[in-house]
């Protein structure tokens with residue numbers, strides 16, 4: 001490649017160093033050229049031309065909790081600009097739209113025949129209470145723009161929600177939209193998270209929720225966000241909190257696969273719960289996904305390596321195309 005055609009790289013868009021560490025190691029192992037766009041804030045010059053390469057968007061729904069209030073908004077602009085220039089973007093503007101809104105997720109999932117929990121979205125405390133009156137049984141609140149279990153609380157009745165909403169403890173979602181959602185009671189205390197890399201099923205991992213259902217996997221790790229990040233402390237319980245399911249099979253895999261393919265998503269972790277009647281409810285799509293090191297070591301499967309290899313293949317395809325075009 002000459003100066004006019006600098007060697008294309010993999011560009012990782014994110015706002016949290018800790019989560020990118022295992023990915024850096026995987027890139028180094030495969031000797032892949034990459035750089036990082038840390039988009040907590042910055043300037044986007046709409047007249048400029050983006051560098052060549054493959055762009056991997058890892059912007060997180062919970063970026064505002066790390067003092068990066070507008071990182072997702074900035075990323076939305078950057079992704080749009082990259083797309084106008086025809087750049088290859090893994091997890092593009094459509095993926096980001098899903099990442100930062102559960103309403104977007106549920107509406108999209110439903111159109112693929114994927115069942116989601118009954119949900120009402122409300123803006124304003126009064127309307128939140130009003131929405132809860134429509135629920136038949138126990139329900140939870142959660143933030144529309146969430147990650148790391150933001151705003152997830154269980155209520156048995158409307159009166160306790162009313163008290164909560166009036167208390168100092170109530171915290172509004174960063175986008176002002178709170179969801180009221182039917183509580184899915186699982187017979188066994190676990191949820192399943194299905195991981196996709198390169199648009200293909202990688203593995204499913206079971207996450208023990210017996211330490212309290214309000215705990216999203218990441219809250220237990222004290223590091224934050226969507227899923228168990230690196231450096232997680234082992235749970236006090238004897239059994240590991242995360243376990244990769246051997247030979248996981250489900251008709252959901254194919255539905256999820258089509259859903260992500262149609263939404264510009266190459267990499268994601270999708271969560272579901274099964275209730276006592278065996279009904280399966282999908283309730284969370286994470287386009288910014290992390291993996292549990294202990295569970296991966298036990299199963300001998302490694303998400304970040306799979307991501308690096310996939311992005312490496314994408315880069316290779318791009319380089320071949322550029323050579324042909326030259």
Ligand SMILES: Nc1ncnc2c1ncn2[C@@H]1O[C@H](COP(=O)(O)OP(=O)(O)O)[C@@H](O)[C@H]1O
Nearest residue numbers: 117146147148149150152182183184216283284
């Ligand atoms: N409808 C539900 N019924 C029962 N538990 C739920 C429900 N929705 C979420 N949870 C629990 O709360 C956790 C966090 O909710 P989730 O929708 O994944 O939000 P986040 O995007 O913040 O991770 C889940 O991992 C699960 O354990």
Ligand SMILES: [Mg+2]
Nearest residue numbers: 216226271284
């Ligand atoms: Mg979740």
